[in-house]
Amino acid sequence: MRRIGITLLGLAIGAATLLAIGAGAAAQGTAPTDDEVNAIAKQLYCPVCENLPLDVCPTQACAQWRETIRLKLSEGWSEQQIKDYFVEQYGARVLATPPAEGLNWLVYVLPPVAFLIGAYVVFRALRTWRRAAAGASVAPDATVASDDPYVRQLEDELRRRG
């Protein structure tokens, strides 16, 4: 019984959406194509199907979101206006990446900073080792490449071939 109710509700919403689209398209003269809808949907995520972009999500809820995009497009809304509308309705989580504001800055700043720190540590370690090597009285064999006698022989041969 409940399922029938949900189905009827879905049909009603679908019919209303179609009517609205029809009205919108009539108002603007051109109906947006699926590709135009998907180009925006690709950049959005619904709160339910996390990590699946809206353009490929097969659920009914996402199909309705896509219809909303179609409706807004047919009313002449721009891509940015539509994205802003979804953010206003459902929060920043609908965007594919966090907007660069407030705490979200951290998501963009931390990885490069961590990498630079890592690079600095590696660079310092390499320099320290080199200094130690320069100061060492007994330098290791410069050309030791392998503990496998065959490979040593092979590499000697290769070196001779120049």
Place this chain on the structure above:
Amino acid sequence: MLANVGFFALVLTFLVALYGAGAAAFGAQRNKPAWVESARHAMLLTFPLLTLSSLCLIVLLVTGAYDVEYVASTTSSTMPVYLKITAWWGGQAGSLLFWSWLMAGFATAASARRWDRDREFLPWVIVVTMITLAFFLSLTVLFENPFAGLWVTSDGQQAVAMFQPGGAVPLVPADGNGLNPLLRHPGMILHPPMLYLGFVSFVIPFAFAMAALITRRTDDRWIRITRRWTLIAWLFLSLGLILGGRWAYDVLGWGGYWGWDPVEIAALMPWLTGTAFLHSVVVQEKRGILKRWNIVLIILTYSLVIFGTFLTRSGVLSSVHSFAQSAIGPMFFAFIALTFVASLSILISRWPELRGESQLDSMFSREALFTLNNLLFMGVLVVCFWGVIFPLISEIFTGQKVTVGPAFYERATGPLWAGLLFLMGVAPLSVYGRTSWVNLGRAMWKPLAVSLVVPVVVVALGARSWPAILTYWLIAFVVAVVLYEFWRGALARRKLHGENLLVALGRLAGRNRRRYGGYIIHLGVVVMALGIIGIELFQTETQGTLARGEQMTLGDYVMTYDALSVFDTADGRNVARAVVSVYKDGRREGELYPRRDYYYESQQAMTMPGVRSTLEDDFYVILVDWQPIAAQGATFKIYHNPLVNFVWLGGLIFILGTLVAAWPEREPAGVGRPATARAGLARA
């Protein structure tokens, strides 16, 4: 009855594992070999006990014992037997049992080796593996018991409990809910076991590393013992990742194979540290440096393995894989924190003893380049880890959930991957020890010159995307270097031994499997890179609604919609199957059958694409929607995925290379000497 036997075996194994860990630690500290031997026996007992428990579960699954909650929630009478067996790892409780069974198997295999030269490692290897096993068993015994039954309590409520609650009567559903439809695919049947095999086998090198630290054997013995374990762990993890990608491509119906989903990243992270580890242990073996770093890497890998299982199993991060949610998150969190802190403390306590045995002689030596390789891998790891946990941090501190999607990861890791490809070209030509940029340049110029032809040709052919041109050049460079290395090695052998080139090539790889296996792996990686660039930069798509007989166009392809049928199947599906014809350049290429399967039991739908595959490209069709009554109009989404099959081809080469590298080498003459002495000799 059978459920009780299975549960009893689980509890017994848990106790035996705890005893094993305790007895081994006690025996090692008090120097009582009998206790260690007893602990070893306890460890050997865990595998048969868990095999018994697993067999009980499999029999329950196959015979449809729906009074067991796990059986009712993961199987149904319409499922074929092989799927009922795979339901063992198809749900949370069963997969934790599966993890434990593999852990016990690997611990047993590790204990079967000859221990005569490094007996002192044995107790600590037992302690680490048994503590890990006991942790996973505690989850199954206390929280996620696959043997728990279904009951109806006296007040009419449904309950899940191992033992009959007071006044309750058993509940036996007529049929089960069936396995999650997403898991009913060959890729998904194999993907979890491969991933778990990779995860579990990384525990062994970690156990040996801890044993080496605790017993103060800070030479490279632990690395030499676990060299093949590590390669095999890495092989399985790589296989798991590739199969997961293939499954996503075939089943998830979004035209791609990698969506930077948290659960995918969870499997990638230990692979990243594992790959860095595989490279940096070679430096320790050859030069006696990076000892501390190698321990750090294996600790990180172990923690990320547990973290990876945690992400898939705790439900803390919901994702497309979130079919396994439960309340075991805090347990995982506590265990990761505890083992991470404990192993780092052991490392710090041994810090002075892990000083390098030699120095770095040149910034252009192989050890310096391998260090850079590690830096880049760590860079990718930081991006991945941060991207995965940032939504949680944001939610905790601001109450706002955010999405960190593919765009973030692609932008942040792109340059790092490019750097790794470049190093993949340069490092094989470098030498250990003292060298200079002149020497490196002299070794590099020939393959470098050959590789530069590729970007010139690509630009001449009209390519203008600079990331693509750069990647094509890097790919050409790596291929040129690998071929050059094989070529000059084979030439040298021909000169030395008078062999013909083919024999020389075979023997060259046979005599230094790790090195030449590594080169084959590099080839596999660049072939995969070719496919990744193809789909990432040149994928095109379009969507449209067609009436029967109408057509839509994408690039050189034309697709016509011929027919659609909707029908029920005997295994409980409602299938909507379209028939479309594909034409390329006016010629008919064949029919495709994109479909949508709706599973009545689980009320879930699956989108199965129709794919026409060639080495050049894939034409990939998804049935998005259709009009159910007249079956006249249908909406299709079509993708053109250039070069995508190179991803799978590269994957095969990659696996082949790993097998070559991991294949046991014939022991060279003079192997009677201890390995440490030999290593010392090489460095002397």
